[in-house]
Amino acid sequence: MAAGEACAFKAGQTLFDPGDTMDKVYFVVSGAVSVTMPLADGSAVEVMLLGSERAIGLMTAIAPVVTFARVRAETDGTAIVVPSARFAKIVQDRAALRKLVNRETVQMMGEMAQSAACNAVHKLEPRLAKSLLRFHDRVQGDELALTQEHMSRMLGVSRTTLNAVAQGLQAQGVVRYTRGRLGILDRGKLEALACECYQRLGKFQEG
Numbered sequence: 057m058a059a060g061e062a063c064a065f066k067a068g069q070t071l072f073d074p075g076d077t078m079d080k081v082y083f084v085v086s087g088a089v090s091v092t093m094p095l096a097d098g099s100a101v102e103v104m105l106l107g108s109e110r111a112i113g114l115m116t117a118i119a120p121v122v123t124f125a126r127v128r129a130e131t132d133g134t135a136i137v138v139p140s141a142r143f144a145k146i147v148q149d150r151a152a153l154r155k156l157v158n159r160e161t162v163q164m165m166g167e168m169a170q171s172a173a174c175n176a177v178h179k180l181e182p183r184l185a186k187s188l189l190r191f192h193d194r195v196q197g198d199e200l201a202l203t204q205e206h207m208s209r210m211l212g213v214s215r216t217t218l219n220a221v222a223q224g225l226q227a228q229g230v231v232r233y234t235r236g237r238l239g240i241l242d243r244g245k246l247e248a249l250a251c252e253c254y255q256r257l258g259k260f261q262e263g
């Protein structure tokens with residue numbers, strides 16, 4: 057019996073809402089999935105962007121998890137889905153897998169900590185550059201399907217503020233933004249503008 061089933065997800069599809077019990081584990085094969093904290097005033101800030109290097113819901117192998125954030129597909133993509141109860145049982149029986157889950161969980165905590173520090177201290181332009189690079193790393197091509205709403209969530213700012221920051225990048229010839237599509241014109245310059253978190257988050261993923 058196969059442990060999991062292949063599934064496809066669509067851009068904009070919510071995988072988990074805050075308060076949902078994580079009854080499945082998604083092993084992302086392709087595409088980008090965000091973890092966003094919605095706040096009472098209607099604002100929201102993205103705390104993580106995951107791609108094929110990550111799984112969602114691994115912690116359910118340790119204990120049942122009620123989601124604290126919104127987990128949403130930001131692009132079309134595919135995943136292998138395993139029911140959490142089955143995954144917990146598989147992990148319980150295999151020490152090597154348990155070690156992997158623990159390592160992944162610690163790495164994700166590191167990413168969360170990096171993201172908390174970034175959101176608190178780093179300026180908007182380097183943060184947007186970092187987030188655009190992370191998104192670019194998880195999709196094909198240099199034309200990114202990015203809504204203003206998603207980019208606002210990347211920074212946790214209003215669309216007006218986002219537009220000012222994006223226009224700054226555009227004025228420097230780094231990106232071109234038109235109606236929901238953002239073209240990366242100069243990836244090297246974008247890397248130079250990004251905060252240190254881009255490199256550090258990459259290291260967490262390498263393990």
Ligand SMILES: [Zn+2]
Pocket residue numbers: 173174175178183186251252253254
């Ligand atoms: Zn940063």
